[in-house]
Structure formats: structure tokens, C-alpha cells
Amino acid sequence: MHPTAMQNGQLFFDTYLGKNSNCVVVEIGAQNVNGSLREVAPPGARYIGVDFVVGKGVDVVLTDPYCLPFESESVDVVVSSSCLEHSEMFWLSFTECLRILKPDGLLFINVPSNGAFHRYPVDCWRFYPDAGSALVTWAKRQGMNPVLLESFITPQHQDVWNDFLAVFVKDERFLHQYPNRMIKAVEKFENGKVSGSDQIYSFTQFPEDIRRLNDAVQRLAAMEGREAVVNDVLEKLLTFTKGQAS
Template sequence: MHKSAHGHMGDAVRDFMDPSMHYRVVDVGAKTSHDAHLTHRSLFEGYSHDYVGIDVQPGNNVDLVMPGLYTIPVESESADIVVSGQVFEHVPFFWTTFLEMARILKVGGHIFLSAPSRGHTHAHPYDCWRFYPDGFRSLAAFAKLRLVRVHTDFPPRGENKRFDYAAVTPYRYWGDTVGVFRKTEEYDQKALDRFRQPLIDWCNSVGDVDATLAELGPPPLGRGQSPRITHSAFGIDFPFNPALINEKVAEKIKKGRYEIREAVAIQSYLKGGERVLELGGGLGFISTLVSRFKRPASYTVVEADPRLIPVIKETHKLNGVAGVQVEHCVATSDPAALAAGFCTMRIAKTFWGSSIKSQANGGDSVLVEAVPLKKFLDNDEPEVLIADIEGGEVDLFTGIEMPSVNLAIIELHPTVTGEDGIARMEAELARIGLHSTNHDPSTRVGVYQRRA
């Protein structure tokens, strides 16, 4: 949250709250980064209150996670204050969220709402809207609330009486629009319920809007943002680095074909909410896909190629993904590598060809720390294992147990391992209790599940 928005919210708290009263405060869109210094929670210090932070994802400053993108898990007319700051620009169907905020508000209670009227694109994961006073007036009319204050931090006017945007100071960069809404006896819950719940159900069913009009390409770059390309099938952005992403890969990404087989398997077999361990993070596509669409309980991605670690993190950042643990090492069960403490990795010119297997093409060799796969299995207790490690999967499971893993999705590399290597790997997985569920070898993606 930027300083001006925090300051405007502080004004609303001081002007509309009584220090002698007790309040139940609900903050919608409360999640903050772990290094954030400004939160709405801090604004209510000095007031008798109960604070509940709500967001669509778990994280810092979040007490309740929303069961749907547009469902607030709070009883009707139970909150004295509902606050939401710098959130609505990221919500595709914000009017539905506002109806929910009005529903949970007590008669006589207030909504403190702020959103930018200008500023660069900052997708988390979307940046859809900017707001002026008339936008807040429309929200008040739509939800049958009384708008008791609204203000937009417009630039000063120049000599021609037009707004002088060049005179905007850094503090006022976002041009905050701030509104205070009151719920009065005019609010008709029964009348609104006739369309509120169907609207919420519809918006929840729509869910993410990533694939909509993806052929239009990525949004314009904001300040400090890197060039990007977009996976048209899922609307996932990648930082475009020509040294790593050649024209062939870029074309696959743009046409939605990049790692599409793995993506289809993930969409088909993951239920959502699982603990996930991924070996071979690549460009960060799979970890972003799972985080965006399956909302895992935890996610760890292990990548051996040192060039890809910053790429994975940047992909997560571009797509508003947080909470993924990224580890630079080789997760292995090889006794010799573990005894030495490292593996030799051949860095191919094409990143997908880099491998700890000697067959990798060209490039230099680097030493990468070897970490027991068992360590990740014991620490994370993953329910899902995803692997794309360019042939390293063959001996990965030799002599280990994976009691927590119920599903493994593994990209197969017969040109590196041979069909005998795949058969050897599948025998080890069967010993562990994971059996093949797809019998089409042309997919080159193996799906293995624990039988009930």
C-alpha cells in the first residue's frame, strides 16, 4: 500500500470512528507482502476493535481466505467498518465484491474504500480499472448505500485551467479516489438478494479471466517492467530474454503450446489445495499455473540451472504469484552425488536441453549442490510431485519411499533415457505404490497415482 492511500484511509478512520466505541473491522483484500510497513490494521490502533483480514489467498495479514473469488465468508450485518484499499482496480467484477461488502455491513456502519484514478499498470494478477468520484457514486446507487464523502486527488490546475499532470508529486502519483459509504435503513436486503447471490455465483463460476482475448497480447509495460510474452492458452506472462527463449520457444508460448501436455495433465488430475514439489522449474510456467488455478497449500520448486532461478522468480512476480519456495540445487537419490555434495550439470544453449545426464548437448559444465530428495519429501510432505528434469527422472526414485505422494506427473525423455530407462523408473514408482494411469506413450507425460 502506498503512503497516500494509507494517509487518506487514516483520515476516514479519524473522522468517522469514535474512540469510545467498540468496532468490528473487516478488511477486504488484506494480503500484504512480508516486508510491507503500511497496513490498514495499524490504522485502528487506539480504537477498541476486532480486526479480520480477508483475501482470496492466504498470506501476511490474512485471517480468513475467501472460498470463492467473490464470496466474503462473513455473516450479514456483522461488521461496523468494512475497509478496502487499492484492491478494486485488480478485481475484474468489483461491483460484485462491493455488494458483498454492503451485505456484511451493519446498518449505520461505514465502508472506507480507496482506489487509484491513474498510475502505471501493476497487475496482481490483473490491473483492470481506474476510478473517479462518479464511479463511487455509481457503486453507492448500485448497492443502495449513502455516499457521505468522496474525493479524487486530481493534479493541480495550470494556467489553462486543465489538470497539470507534470506537477504531480511522487506522493500523489496514484491520484487516489477515496469514498466513505454509510448503510442506512434504506438498504433493502431482500430486494438485493434477488440478484446478489445469482450474480456472485455467476462471477465465481467465471473465475479467472486469463484466457479472454489473450490474442490481443500482453498489457502495456509499467515503470521498471521487463519486456514480456504471454502464453495464450492460460494468460501467463514470461519475461522475454532472447538469450534463453529463442524464436521457436517464443512462438510456442504465444500460441499456447508451450508445455501444454503437462498443463493439461495438471488441470485434469490436481484437485486444488495440495502440497506440491516440482523438480525442474524451467521458466516458472508450471509453478505459476498451479499457483494461479489450483491454489496449492504449499509449493516448492527445485531448479538446477542457475540461469533459470531469476527467470522463475520474475515469472512469479509478473503474474502476482507469491509464496512459492524456489531452491537452486539438484534433488537426487544418487549415493555418489550425495557423497560428493554436488552434481555436474551440462548447460546447453537451449535451457530445456541442460541436464545432469551426459547426453546433454553442448555448452559448459557447472557444479550444482546435490540435496537428498528425501529431505524435500520429509520437510514438505508433498502430495503431488511434478518433474521435468531432462532424463534425471530414471534413477530418481531408486531405493526411496514417498508415503505422502499420491500423484506424480513426470515428463518423459526417451531420447535421453531410452524406453528401458522409462520402464525402470516406472518399476520403482510401482514399488512405491504409484501406478501409471495414462497409457498413451505419445503424450511423453507420465501420470502416476496411488491406488485406493
């Protein structure tokens, strides 16, 4: 888990649960690789780590990645960070997470919006700004009624990753229980969405990787341009000097 993913998880818990929550939290993709969201969860939470392999931080090992061994409507919060890009059919994982949530339960997803190809054991997807809304559309076709509370993309920080963050409540009837939004607490974000609005906040057409590459090309072009000017001046000066000498 890269550092910004841990920070994003901390932000989710602080915004939606607070320090004193004693809810049941299930993490999908819980193996501790350079950290785990368990470390930043509320101290009183009953935390259950789920993964596909045995490892540190894993309490339950799945035999079927699209079938969670929990009763329907039995869990308060499901979190998943840096995991769904490795799910071949992440939309099935999404609805299975919704199934186990209580009607007022929350689902937090942190997935890369860009970044290096990394197979654990496969690497299938990157998430763009409309991904959260698309998942809601999919779930409604399955007879569910979730709401996207918010989603946005975070900037790079000492690494190559831009993260897509999204928070859902399982049933629209409980939208009013969650007035706070992470998007109000972050210093920088791009292409944000919040429930109740069709607006895209801090709209940015090009991802940060493309903008950085374009800036580098522009700087290189400027440097090459200055070099050409300097060479032209030196050539003219040399010609003038030769003329004076003769």
C-alpha cells in the same frame, strides 16, 4: 500500499470512528504489502483481514472473491484500499461488502484514479469522480439503500498515484449518525462530492497527470522559444560584427 493510501486510511478512521472505537472492522485485500490499514485502525477494534492468498495480515482466505464468509449485517466497518482495481467485477464486491454491514455500517474505499499497470494478479480499473455515485445506483438496483457520504480525489505525493476515496453508509436511515467529513480535513483535493449536494467541489476537468504533462510541454516550448531568440540575437550580432570589421 503506497504512503498516501495509508494516510487516507488514517484519515478515515480518525474522522468516522475515533481512537476509542471497539467496532468490528473487516479489511478486503488485507495482505501487508508495504503496510496495512490494520496499523492505523483504532486500538480497540476487532480487526479481521481478508484476502485471496495466505500472507502477513491475512486472517481469512477467500475461496470465492465475491462471497464473504460473514453473516449478513454482522460487521460495523468494511475497508478496502488499493484492492478493487484488481477485482474483475468490483460492483459485485461492493454489494457483498454492503451485505455484511450492519444497517448503520460504513464502507471505506481507496482505489487509484490513475497510475501504473500493476497485475496482482490482474489490473482492471481506475476510478473517476462519479464512481461512488454509480456504485450507489447499482446497489439500489439490487434492493439496497446506501448513501455516498463523500468522495474525492487526492493529489500525488512523492509518487504517481492519485487516489479516489469514497465513504458509504449502508442504509440512508442512518445518515444523521455521521456528521463529520474527511473532505473538511484535507488540505487539497479534487472533484469532491458530499451527501445532500449535487455540487462537485474543487472541480477539475483534467487529471493531475495530464496537467503535469501540459505544464512540461509549455515549459519546453518556452525554453525552445528563448533559445531561438538567443540564436537570432547572436546571428544578428555576428553579422553586425562582420560588417564593422569590413
